[in-house]
Amino acid sequence: MCWSELPDVLLEEVYSKLTYKQRYYCSMVCRHWYDLFYSSKVWEHFVLGERTLTRRRMRPYRNSYMYTLSQYKAKMCLDRVGEFFKKITIKPISDYYNLYAFMTVLSAFLEFYEEYPMPLLHGFHFNFGCENRGFSGITVHGTGGKILEELKRLLGNMKNLEELTLNQLLLDKKEAPGLLESVLENCAETLKVLEIVNCTKGSYPMFYAGMFMSLQKLIISPQHLSSDVIAMLASTSLTDIHIVQDRHTDGVAPINSQTWFEVKQMSPRLQVRLEARGGTREEILFQPRAPVTSIVYDSPYLKMTPDAVMMITDHYRKTLRLYAQKGLPRTHGSRSFHERCDGLVLMLVRQCPELRVLIIRERISSMTLLLVASQAKKLQKLYVRQNAVLKKTDWPKTLEWSDEHYADLKKKSQSYELLQKEISRCMGYPWKLLTDKEFEKLKI
Numbered sequence: 283m284c285w286s287e288l289p290d291v292l293l294e295e296v297y298s299k300l301t302y303k304q305r306y307y308c309s310m311v312c313r314h315w316y317d318l319f320y321s322s323k324v325w326e327h328f329v330l331g332e333r334t335l336t337r338r339r340m341r342p343y344r345n346s347y348m349y350t351l352s353q354y355k356a357k358m359c360l361d362r363v364g365e366f367f368k369k370i371t372i373k374p375i376s377d378y379y380n381l382y383a384f385m386t387v388l389s390a391f392l393e394f395y396e397e398y399p400m401p402l403l404h405g406f407h408f409n410f411g412c413e414n415r416g417f418s419g420i421t422v423h424g425t426g427g428k429i430l431e432e433l434k435r436l437l438g439n440m441k442n443l444e445e446l447t448l449n450q451l452l453l454d455k456k457e458a459p460g461l462l463e464s465v466l467e468n469c470a471e472t473l474k475v476l477e478i479v480n481c482t483k484g485s486y487p488m489f490y491a492g493m494f495m496s497l498q499k500l501i502i503s504p505q506h507l508s509s510d511v512i513a514m515l516a517s518t519s520l521t522d523i524h525i526v527q528d529r530h531t532d533g534v535a536p537i538n539s540q541t542w543f544e545v546k547q548m549s550p551r552l553q554v555r556l557e558a559r560g561g562t563r564e565e566i567l568f569q570p571r572a573p574v575t576s577i578v579y580d581s582p583y584l585k586m587t588p589d590a591v592m593m594i595t596d597h598y599r600k601t602l603r604l605y606a607q608k609g610l611p612r613t614h615g616s617r618s619f620h621e622r623c624d625g626l627v628l629m630l631v632r633q634c635p636e637l638r639v640l641i642i643r644e645r646i647s648s649m650t651l652l653l654v655a656s657q658a659k660k661l662q663k664l665y666v667r668q669n670a671v672l673k674k675t676d677w678p679k680t681l682e683w684s685d686e687h688y689a690d691l692k693k694k695s696q697s698y699e700l701l702q703k704e705i706s707r708c709m710g711y712p713w714k715l716l717t718d719k720e721f722e723k724l725k726i
Contacts, residue, residue, distance in 0.1 A: 374411030405445035424452035438464030528560025668715035
């Protein structure tokens with residue numbers, strides 16, 4: 283089958299994987315491909331990057347070029363395919379003028395027509411580029427000013443959103459009020475997923491999060507939570523709370539355990555996920571007695587520590603179902619048994635009987651993996667990097683093990699093939715060690 287014989291469904295899928303410039307070049311091949319260029323499936327997700335819809339201009343008094351947003355391109359794009367957008371994502375952009383110009387054009391487009399010009403739009407994801415790298419190092423800026431005014435105007439023009447993301451705004455406390463007022467007016471009954479991470483520099487409770495009656499999933503940083511906010515959320519239809527922190531998150535105190543106890547009584551279906559991401563070096567802020575079902579480390583600088591495991595086993599032993607270390611580590615991994623995480627992993631598995639998914643990126647011995655697979659009765663998924671597995675038998679023989687059993691463990695620990703066969707038998711499905719590339723592609 284040649285390209286001219288491919289069905290439209292496959293061609294639309296190919297188009298959706300291409301960049302905007304590549305789509306334009308493909309549209310000039312033939313009339314049929316030109317028509318597919320304007321297919322609704324091709325333009326379901328619009329992503330604004332650093333050079334999207336820009337043109338090159340000569341810098342005055344300098345022998346170099348700069349890329350500025352072309353308002354003509356932006357207007358043509360919205361006029362031709364804007365009605366097909368289902369999701370708009372704005373990535374972190376270092377040129378704040380281009381960001382401001384695009385939001386101005388998009389707001390004007392939404393205000394120009396009497397009928398709402400984007401009836402399919404259900405998701406808006408705004409990630410502010412708060413970091414700028416220069417000769418003096420990294421500087422961090424908040425939003426504020428004209429960009430904040432334009433963002434509020436844009437949110438006020440969007441209707442019937444189901445997903446909304448506002449990350450890294452880093453506003454002052456006096457600028458935060460009114461940020462979500464317009465969203466509450468237009469999307470109070472439709473919004474299902476809300477992500478607000480580091481909207482302010484310091485502690486600022488986001489009471490608006492508890493006013494969306496159809497909200498099902500909330501991703502929020504700890505400085506936007508308080509006992510009153512948690513109580514409001516428990517009275518809604520919310521089922522998932524992700525408490526996320528990164529290197530821009532300010533240190534705050536956790537919610538008291540009595541509040542979490544009352545929340546569990548009011549909303550027994552509520553599940554909490556604690557996550558550290560974005561290159562942070564700070565340990566996760568544990569919430570005492572919260573209904574935590576998932577703990578995720580998505581920062582390469584964090585390791586499993588005895589204090590963290592003790593907190594987990596003390597507060598979440600009956601609820602924890604997922605423990606994950608995502609990505610590759612950027613910390614020293616010792617080969618010594620007493621400095622590795624073997625004992626902590628085995629303690630976690632023994633103390634948390636409801637654990638279903640375990641993802642470990644740190645160095646660990648093959649014998650420890652055999653013990654984990656045999657002792658974790660409810661464990662369904664186990665992911666480990668092959669480059670992090672040491673073919674060692676560090677564990678001493680216990681009174682519960684016979685000589686034959688201990689010899690069998692030592693034998694299977696010295697071979698990756700025997701190790702994978704034994705764990706496959708314990709897990710009940712073909713299990714294998716992952717390469718670093720496969721491990722990085724894991725999705726939770």
